[in-house]
Amino acid sequence: MQPPQVAVITGAAQGIGRAIALSLASHGYSVALGDISSNQQRLKQVADECIELQKSNSTHDLKTYYGACDVSIESQVESLVEAAVNQLGGIDVMVANAGIYGAAPLLEISDELFDRLYAVNVKGVLYSYRAAAKAMIPRGGGRIIGASSMAGMSGHPNHGAYGCSKSSVRTLTQTAAREWGRYNITVNAYAPGAVDTNMSKLSFVEPSIKLPIDLTSKITSPEDIAGLVAFLVSPAAKNITGTIDHYSTPHPMNNYNRTGNPNRRWNNHVLISTESSIAYKYNV
Incomplete structure (x- = not known):
């Protein structure tokens, strides 16, 4: 019997990460959960929920680890990955979910807010991707998934800094997909519009303003994004890499750009690239 796979999730105390x-955990993974120090009580509750799901949904000896991890500090990200390797047996999946939100007009945004958004949303993703890849290469590969956003696709008032940070995640994701495909590592990202989380609600300061619905007339939930992630780490998605999936696009996107050469191959992985919710796959 093969040992269970191990997933590391940052920003796991609430919302999409939870x-x-x-x-x-319900799909049979051992999980290593990270979040900032002030969220440890909530993170423990998530860990306890994971343990119960693992007990009821798998015959494997699944394990759960949780600990403090500020993704803007590279050593803490490395420590979380090391804990997954040493206590859970390795790392097969990294979900670089941790992120923060901040909004201000360009004429008023402070260096402090701009730098903090980049420290968490960009450097945090880079540190997570890099630490995971270093641990995955000796194991023969893995799946890496990041958190981008529709805000990173085009400019919106008051979202210049936040949008720039999420656009950077798209670039990091597609660059990592190109560089690490040879190691049997796929790298993708989810980039939803508004999701029904506390962080999303911060962007709607008027209580009367409701979260936007998607094209199916539904509000996207954290569980919807979790379902997408479950697919991206499944065997069915083994050839999907370099994809930025706009799961809950609330309006049609125009001028999709395919980035990727259909004649390039990386260790049997096909580079696919989309700027929409549909993956354009080049068959080889």
């Missing part, structure tokens, strides 16, 4: 942790 939903992803519970989903992967």
Whole structure:
């Protein structure tokens, strides 16, 4: 019997991160959960939920680890990955979910807010991707998934800094997909519009303003994103890499750009690239 796979999830104490942790635990993964120090009580509750799901959904000896991890500090990200390797047996999946939100007009945004958004949303993703890849290469590969956003696709008032940080995640994701495909590592990102989380609600300061609905007339939930992640780490998605999936696009996107050469190959992985919710796959 093969040992269970191991997933590391950052920003796992609430919202999308919590939903992803519970989903992967229910799918038979051992999980290593990280979040900032002030969220440790909530993170423990998520860990306890994962343990119960693991007990009821798998015959494997699944394990759950949780600990403090500020993704803007590279050593803490490395420590979380090391804990997954040493206590859970390795790392097969990294979900670089941790992120923060901040809004201000360009004429008023402070260096402090701009730098903090980049420290968490950009450097935090870079540190997570890099630490995971270093641990995955000796194991023969893995799946890496990041958190981008529709805000990174085009400019919106008051979202210049936040949008720039999420656009950078798209660039990091597609660059990593090109560089690490040879190691059997796939790298993708989810880039939803508004999701029903506390962080999303911060962007709607008027209580009367409701979260936007997607094209199916539904509000996207954290569990919807968790379902997408479960697919991206499944065997069915083994050839999907370099994809930025706009799961809950609330309006049609125009002028999709394919980035990727259909004649390039990386260790049997096909580079696919989309700027929409549909993956354009080049068959080889």
